[in-house]
Amino acid sequence: MLNAATLKRLIGRAYLASPLGHYALRQRGCILVLHQVVENDREAAWPHRRGTCIGHQAFERLLIWLRQRFQCVALEELLQQPDGERPRMALTFDDGWRDNAELAFPLLQRHEIPASIFLSTDFIGDSTQPPRRFWWEAIADTLWRTPQSPDALRIRDALWADGAPMPVSLLRQEASNWRSLAIARYLQTLTRLPAEKLEAITALLPAPPSASTLDWAQVRALENSGLARFGPHGASHSILTRLDDAHLEAELTRSHTALRTHCRHPLSVYCYPNGDHDDRVRHAVAAFGYRYALSSQLGLIGADSMSMALPRINVGYVISGRPTQLAWSLFRGAWA
Ligand SMILES: [Zn+2]
Secondary structure, X not given: OOXXXXXXXXXXXXXXXXXXXXXXXXXXXXXXXXXXXXXXXXXXXXXXXOOOXXXXXXXXXXXXXXXXXXXXXXXXXXXXXXXXXXXXXXXXXXXXXXXXXXXXXXXXXXXXXXXEEEEOHHHOEEOOEOOOOOHHHHHHHHHHHOXXXXXXXXXXXHHHHOOOOOOHHHHOOOOOHHHHHHHXXXXXXXXXXXXXXXXXXXXXXXXXXXXXXXXXXXXXHHHHOOOEEEEEOOOOOOOHHXXXXXXXHHHHHHHHHHHHHHXXXXXXXXXXXXXXXOHXXXXXXXXXXXXXXXXXXXXXXXXXXXXXXXXXXXXXXXXXXXXXXXXXXXXXXXXX
């Protein structure tokens, strides 16, 4: 008997190969969103990483699969013209992870595929400041790698004080699928806490030996290659819909200014942290001169798309491991 995942892949593959699917995808462009590309495919498979990580080898297989089926264009090109002779696709990366330059970019160059990278600008380092870490990465990494360490206990105590008691089992010294899943679920519950509290907990942890996010020199080098362009993804990665007017303005100003200071040709596209937006946020972003904005909602791009809330298709470990799974997302996106 077919399981659900196999059935989805078969439907997706049939859709992609059918005249109907091919016609529909030539009319509507597709924006993919990725986050981290990690060295080892197995590292990306753990449940607490699989939503936003893909392995290096799987990433290359995905690029080859995309090249065979799509015209891979730069984001701004796709936004100007989503339809084409062949289905059009643009790659985006969110947050500004260092691996985008060190692992993803050489493969993008090899396969001549452009990408747009959206930076949470407070986390982009330079020689004058130690690298900052995203709270979800710092907390998950500490719990996963060193569950019995003083740092893990410090996280537990601080979160307990903030009203988010940690299940005891998370601190067991075992690299099991079960514990990884428990970490993923616990992190999800933390998103209800104010970002400042989570950042304060992250600040209690020692600086990692190497930065996990890009620095501005890397950003400039990638931009100079002509294959990558950059846009803002918030400054502190705060969820914009939760900010009051003054904080929203400050967040947009900081990210806007940083991109204009450090990049020669920043994109006139804003990317909402977590994809969250509402009427107030969309108007505030448009007031800064952005013509387009990206959400995380599943869908494809057409002439009728809302320019300040463009949908994308997320690519995590499952899709990258089996690109035919992406065909299912395209099928769903076409009907979204
Ligand atoms: Zn993000």
